[in-house]
Amino acid sequence: MNFSSKLIEDAVNEFSKLPGVGKRTALRYVLHLLKQNEAEVTQFGAALIKLRSELRYCSKCHNVSDQPICEICSNPHRDSSVVCVVEDIRDVMAIENTQQFRGLYHVLGGIISPMDGVGPSDLNVETLVQKAATGEIKEVIMALSTTMEGDTTNFYIYKRLKEFNLTVSTIARGISIGDELEYADEITLGRSIVNRTLYESTFSLK
């Protein structure tokens, strides 16, 4: 495509590096920005620059944070004996939105995936082991994706934590609320029968 301006070409190239954005969508974004006033576009650009340069990660749970220790870790009302292990910060947001979990998190920053060249040393595993070694954690809840990579990571972390006196659990797998039984895959349906819950225990969520 001929953009007739180097500035437009640069901006289109930058936008098209984003996931799922092609040249046409990028151009649509750029033309939209051209119609905005200068202050707004400057604010957009500045927000991106600040995002990467000023953002810090919580030294305890590796979640994003504006302070050295994030709001969740520094909240005295949360149960620090339960730690939920997640892949990335998006999962923290998703679980926080359910308002069902009052413990702390541990963000791995990825999952073990030999295909993508991600090994245990690329993840925040050592700090989790150190936390476990203090003896303050009673339960570690694994909340990773149900993929080959997720299962591998679950197993690796389980092996590393086995020596400590704590419980390792995984989030329940089963039929989603609203799903029809006949369309569920066999593994999910099988697991949902094996790991069935007492009918009374569903009342506590209501």
Next chain:
Amino acid sequence: MNFSSKLIEDAVNEFSKLPGVGKRTALRYVLHLLKQNEAEVTQFGAALIKLRSELRYCSKCHNVSDQPICEICSNPHRDSSVVCVVEDIRDVMAIENTQQFRGLYHVLGGIISPMDGVGPSDLNVETLVQKAATGEIKEVIMALSTTMEGDTTNFYIYKRLKEFNLTVSTIARGISIGDELEYADEITLGRSIVNRTLYESTFSLK
């Protein structure tokens, strides 16, 4: 959504102002940027700021340009007696990509749309009339969308240019290459029969 960081929230809000981008997509973009190194993200932000602050419009055709007069207008090999009127700079790119037009452009910067509060005074119409008044233009080709707004704009510009000694034409409407006749709408099919072209004239494009 709770973003656990003001910086992330700001960046998500900025991205979600883009057309067709919701909070979830914006968050996906932001998390992608967090994985890039700082220099790349700074370059992205800087490209956006420069885009809006340094971009100039060609004083002749109102196309975007890095110089006061754009590459198309300043090209001596192009036919300055034919002017193609388009809605925005995206249309210039689209027509340029066909490599079938050797004249100049005139970018209106929108179309007349009373519903959106856009009247003739919001568009670059006066400069087109001034160009026509010099007598150097032989033909004005209207290349606007076939909508109510496009037709209104076509008619308005036609009325304004009527007093000058020039031809006003519109781009051909008809069945797209590869389209099936039976699925074409009646107006398009009707126009394609009324404005049929000589079979020999299609050879020149091959």
